[in-house]
Amino acid sequence: MATQDDRPTRPSRPIAVAGLALYLTALAVIGLWPRHVDEALGLGGHWWYSPLEFGANIVLFVPLGILSMLVARRAGWHRVAAAAFALSGAIELAQGLGLPGRTGAWQDVIANTTGAALGAAGVFVAQRRSVCGRVG
Numbered sequence: 001m002a003t004q005d006d007r008p009t010r011p012s013r014p015i016a017v018a019g020l021a022l023y024l025t026a027l028a029v030i031g032l033w034p035r036h037v038d039e040a041l042g043l044g045g046h047w048w049y050s051p052l053e054f055g056a057n058i059v060l061f062v063p064l065g066i067l068s069m070l071v072a073r074r075a076g077w078h079r080v081a082a083a084a085f086a087l088s089g090a091i092e093l094a095q096g097l098g099l100p101g102r103t104g105a106w107q108d109v110i111a112n113t114t115g116a117a118l119g120a121a122g123v124f125v126a127q128r129r130s131v132c133g134r135v136g
Contacts, residue, residue, distance in 0.1 A: 002102065016070035023063050030060070031091040035101040057111035058118070061088070065119025069127075077120035084116030 030037055061084055068080045088109045096104025 003129070004103060013071065016067055016116060020064075020067040020071050023067055027060075027064070027091075032099065033102075034099055052104030054111045055109050058115035061112040062119035062122075065116035065121070066123055067119075069120045069123035077117060077124045079115055080120035081117035085113040088112035089117075 046052075063078070064084055065080050066073065068083065069077065072080070091112075092104035092106070092109055094104075095102035
């Protein structure tokens, strides 16, 4: 018989909600900052910058997928990915139309959506394994 200590632990929902709120605040600051946040580094002209930026955009959105799955436990990874696509599209649209020092890019939407989908899918798989481990 499983004891309290044997069961997998999950962050409580209020902690996940607070984490998601903090993450979204940081994402808004990064996404809506008047200039590219990495502009001061002067890396934009190098051949490897575009792949690095694409990878960074994937990593940036992984926490969104994880936290969204922990907050909306029954949403499903595909709904989280769809919401990330919409959020990323809105950010890129704001960058392209409303922020003179920024440019919107469809590649960023793809990378961001991929990151959120990976984070959400990771939580989905972990939850499935946890349930299967308790049942079988």
